[in-house]
Amino acid sequence: MLELEGVRAGYGGVDVLEGVHLRVSEGEVVALLGRNGAGKTTTLRAISGLIRVRAGAVRLGGERIDRLPPEAIVRRGLSHVPEGRQVFGDLTVAENLRMGAYARRGRSLRDQLDWVLELFPVLRQRYGQLAGTLSGGEQQMLAIARGLMARPRVLLVDEPSLGLSPRMVHTVFTVLARLREAGTTLLLVEQNAFRALGVADRAYVLKGGRVELEGSSEVLKTSPEVERLYLGA
Amino acid sequence: MDLRVLSDVLVGGLAAGAVYALMALGLVLIYKTTDVVNFGHGDIATVSTFVAYALAVQAGWPVLAAAVAALGFAALLGAVVELGLLQPARFRQASVLGLVVVTLGVGLTLNGLAGIVWGHDVKSFPFLLTGPPLRAGELTIPVDQILNLAAGVAIAAVLYAFFRFSDLGVAMRAVLSNRTAAELVGIPVRRVFALSWALGSVLGAVAGILAAPILYLEPNRMVDLLLRGFAAAVLGGMDSLPGAVAGGALLGVLENLAGTYGSIDLKASLAFVVIVLVLVVRPHGLLGAGRVRRA
Numbered sequence A: 001m002l003e004l005e006g007v008r009a010g011y012g013g014v015d016v017l018e019g020v021h022l023r024v025s026e027g028e029v030v031a032l033l034g035r036n037g038a039g040k041t042t043t044l045r046a047i048s049g050l051i052r053v054r055a056g057a058v059r060l061g062g063e064r065i066d067r068l069p070p071e072a073i074v075r076r077g078l079s080h081v082p083e084g085r086q087v088f089g090d091l092t093v094a095e096n097l098r099m100g101a102y103a104r105r106g107r108s109l110r111d112q113l114d115w116v117l118e119l120f121p122v123l124r125q126r127y128g129q130l131a132g133t134l135s136g137g138e139q140q141m142l143a144i145a146r147g148l149m150a151r152p153r154v155l156l157v158d159e160p161s162l163g164l165s166p167r168m169v170h171t172v173f174t175v176l177a178r179l180r181e182a183g184t185t186l187l188l189v190e191q192n193a194f195r196a197l198g199v200a201d202r203a204y205v206l207k208g209g210r211v212e213l214e215g216s217s218e219v220l221k222t223s224p225e226v227e228r229l230y231l232g233a
Numbered sequence B: 001m002d003l004r005v006l007s008d009v010l011v012g013g014l015a016a017g018a019v020y021a022l023m024a025l026g027l028v029l030i031y032k033t034t035d036v037v038n039f040g041h042g043d044i045a046t047v048s049t050f051v052a053y054a055l056a057v058q059a060g061w062p063v064l065a066a067a068v069a070a071l072g073f074a075a076l077l078g079a080v081v082e083l084g085l086l087q088p089a090r091f092r093q094a095s096v097l098g099l100v101v102v103t104l105g106v107g108l109t110l111n112g113l114a115g116i117v118w119g120h121d122v123k124s125f126p127f128l129l130t131g132p133p134l135r136a137g138e139l140t141i142p143v144d145q146i147l148n149l150a151a152g153v154a155i156a157a158v159l160y161a162f163f164r165f166s167d168l169g170v171a172m173r174a175v176l177s178n179r180t181a182a183e184l185v186g187i188p189v190r191r192v193f194a195l196s197w198a199l200g201s202v203l204g205a206v207a208g209i210l211a212a213p214i215l216y217l218e219p220n221r222m223v224d225l226l227l228r229g230f231a232a233a234v235l236g237g238m239d240s241l242p243g244a245v246a247g248g249a250l251l252g253v254l255e256n257l258a259g260t261y262g263s264i265d266l267k268a269s270l271a272f273v274v275i276v277l278v279l280v281v282r283p284h285g286l287l288g289a290g291r292v293r294r295a
Ligand SMILES: Nc1ncnc2c1ncn2[C@@H]1O[C@H](COP(=O)(O)OP(=O)(O)O)[C@@H](O)[C@H]1O
Pocket: A011, A012, A016, A034, A035, A036, A037, A038, A039, A040, A041, A042, A043
């Protein structure tokens, strides 16, 4: 479904990613792990078109998307829930969700909205409220919900548990598990390696802009490298 | 105090204030969406008004048709400034100050062009509507004042509905709330920037065309109007569209009160006093979000 082949990208003149290869098959949940600064966020930004892919290829459902602007990539079915939530703070929860479906505007949002509000009941209570007034955990729910409103074929989620209370972290991972059961194709970036491996089928470990390690969650859970990552994080 | 004089002052003040508000709305819209204070706003309005003049007076079009065509011209001009100048500059990492200087350059260029094409002799500009004044009891309201008020109220209502209910209007607010997130949900941010420049320029042109019959037309005439638009925008908080409307109305009334009960000099300098006072005492104005960026 999603495929990266030797992707190089970065900021200014410097490449942060030095040839990243990874694959996410349809219906699969894949975790992207690594220390702070390993290039996880940069990888997601390159996939969704926020930064330019300097070399290599990104394919979505077999089609090259690495030269497309972000809006064209969303329209082809890829949603990116960014690090730090990035909700539209001056818009209401309802308007945030409506904007999540901007790429599909003109078509009915009813079913998608019902599903998303069922997945995140708290958003129903906050529906008319400005997103900026929500708690951090609620904003994270909203950010994921907004990403789902586009009915993506692939969902990228960047550090959804960052800065949340343990209870909220638990809620977020419960939601991710439900998305997995619903058959969502998911690429999940997390610092919390063991939590992430709990929902993921497979994982990649990024280091210095390259994939250092890949394998099934079962195998990686017992790997000393991941253990080090976990302790060192 | 004579009630009749007072009501004349109020209605006349609101009619002038409606024009200031339109000017301010254009400035605020562009500032809010693109972070750039447009110092070319007055000159874009002037040149657009000259286009209406050329069509109506020189080419003999019906004045309303000429005005509509001039608004189309303003939209195009605004979009060209954004797409042709500001976006390439942003792409090369220009600072906001650099972009503001670009708008200043655009204004000076347009001002020079207007002088070359239409000269510096003062021209009279036709009223869009003519007719007998409206009488309501003791009060008589000239038809041009009614037009200003109607245009101000109608445009404010349309803008409100646009930003509240339409996909594009909400998308414009989304862009200014969080640009990265806007890109990620698929809003074409560059086109939204161009659209707000087009819309902002149209609002300025409406103000210019409404003011020209009274102000007369000359390349430098709109400076006063621009400053009043600035004062209204600052008064309203610079980043608030309702604030711009309230600021314009308030400034118009205050000016008329100052002119009637104070002196004509006081009236003329009131806009500057307002700008300075607001920036010193309450930088986020009446309705601004209070997120004043400090240099
Ligand atoms: N906007 C930016 N400009 C310049 N360098 C950046 C920017 N964002 C990240 N970097 C650099 O890129 C590297 C990878 O960052 P990032 O992809 O955010 O890592 P991760 O998400 O794995 O923590 C880091 O060295 C970081 O300093």
